[in-house]
Amino acid sequence: MTLIPERGLRALALAAGLLAATCAHADDTYPSKPITIVVGYSTGGANDLLARVVAEKMSTLLKQPVIVENKPGAGSIIGANFVAKAKPDGYTLLMGASGPISFNPSLYKKLPYDPQKDLTPVSLVGTFPLVLLTQKSNPDTGSLPALAAYAKGHPGKSNYSASSASFQLITELFKRRTDTQFEYIPYKGSYESVMAVSTGDATMTLADSGPAMQGISGGRVRPLAVTSPSRTGFLPDTPTMKELGIDMNVELWSGLFVPAGTPPAVVRKLEATMKTIMDDADVRKRVEGMSITPVSSTSKAFAARIAEEIPLWQKVAADAGIQPN
Template sequence: MMNRRRWLQDTLPAAIAACLAPNVFAQAPTPSPWPSRPLRMIVPGGAGSGTDLVARVFADPLSRALRQPVVVENRPGANGIVGNNLAAKAAPDGYTVLFSNASAIAINAALRDDMPYDTNQDLAPVIQVSAGGVLLVATAETPVRDLASFVDYVRAHPNLAYGTWGVGSTGHLAMEAIARQRELRMRHIPYKTMGQLLTDLQGGVVSIAFVDARSPLSLIQARKLVPVAMTGTRRSPMLPEVRTLKEQGFDLDLDGWYGVFVPAHTPAGIVLRLNEEIARVMVAPALQASFAQQGLLWVEKNSPEQFARVIQRDIRAWKSLAASAKIKVD
């Protein structure tokens, strides 16, 4: 009797567990492998903008690497804030990625207190994919051929209008830094898209502008625009003859960049998988050739933490530059 009782005590719990286990596990949700459906890549710039062109070059090989479509979605406005905010407020499930740039991310964070999202709290850096500067151009009708002749021209035309792709953009801050260092008086005209700015350059509405290196290439080749100087620490591979601001005697060498983000709280495993897949895409010779054609500089593989440090460094630098140039964004 005692042996039977002991046998029941020893075996009954295990038997009950064995009977219940299939039901318990059947009710537990099985996570779908990521990615199991298309991703959307939000671009905070209009169609044809520098960010858009680079994102589209990047989206195709990334689609093949992930074996899911990566659909580019243009959301321009407010120097990138509209698109950044849409990504920041998206579900953190790995199916929304943001392809943004230094101007839209770091400069906005440095200059604005009224953004609808917090750069540090609502967006998670994944990887920096390239570096590069922006290009100062003049119309061929002006005598401007380098920074020295640019300074002479502006001094001869006080309050000269110049264009950029937005208040607080990289081009805006770069021009204000130049004006401050050489005591120049200029008037800023911000544009919503690069296409509108290039149209007004051709129409003579503005004769001086900061643009991305890729967009005006056909106009430069047609000798309608003159490349004057590049920002950043290295010359553009697309315009290797154009000297940097630093090479022409101006104390400004901050690089711009493009990078990938996801909404904060996206699972760490997805962030790391994205980082690894994008890093593999970046070293492909075809992509590097495409980036060079866009005027971009290759960067080494970097972790989310390394990219986050680049962003924080740039926020501090742009904040200091904006303060010295007395730039305020309302």
């Protein structure tokens, strides 16, 4: 055993004290200037709207302006990479989503950022299930068992619409869990995917909650199931996949991130701030109005969720023969 001289022990104690004081100081003084929340999507989408709700409340709580800056493009890679490369001081945040964080490692050979190494999760903000939709006027697809039977009885003719590779991956998981085959038809956006089902151009789709609710309210598509672990407030009469005997629990999410290397005290302060924000009754009402479930989480729990999701989607992609770009 090596003994440390008394002088060395005093130096170590002093260094530890200085580090603790620095962390405490960072927590006390942060923030001292405006904060920017980067959104990797265009204005008007779910992530953008969530960021603006959060920014408004965060500005009040932290007593500093909080600005939302949209950096869309390349499947949100541009926005995520911008924050990953930003100074890790807590003044550049990312309103991230499951697509660029959990799905992209399965879809791209080489991302300009590593979702787990270059970004630190702060807190979840909202989760939203996918809704399994079929054409309301089609009597052959009025339930999940009927849809499965229809697909097995019409090989090569049953198909699904999806607006991105992320939704393709989720539907590939659905196909495996239900032992069915549906041909993939790509569409430009989620609303277009829902419209394809409403007109009968696609047999089914798994749509995120906003476009799904718009299609349901139009009266031309029917919800068969949701992919969340429990029923949702906006579709209380629609069963979960689990209730129907399908082992499929998938929720898309939005959440707040900072660049890796951000001081732990700053991360803790933002984490606590997000809990206060997402517990606020007005915030919850506004988020629920978007057909999104408002949530918060610890940084550690959020990181653990991402660590589970990335290998899941990598396996689904490999099993489906989907080659990364």
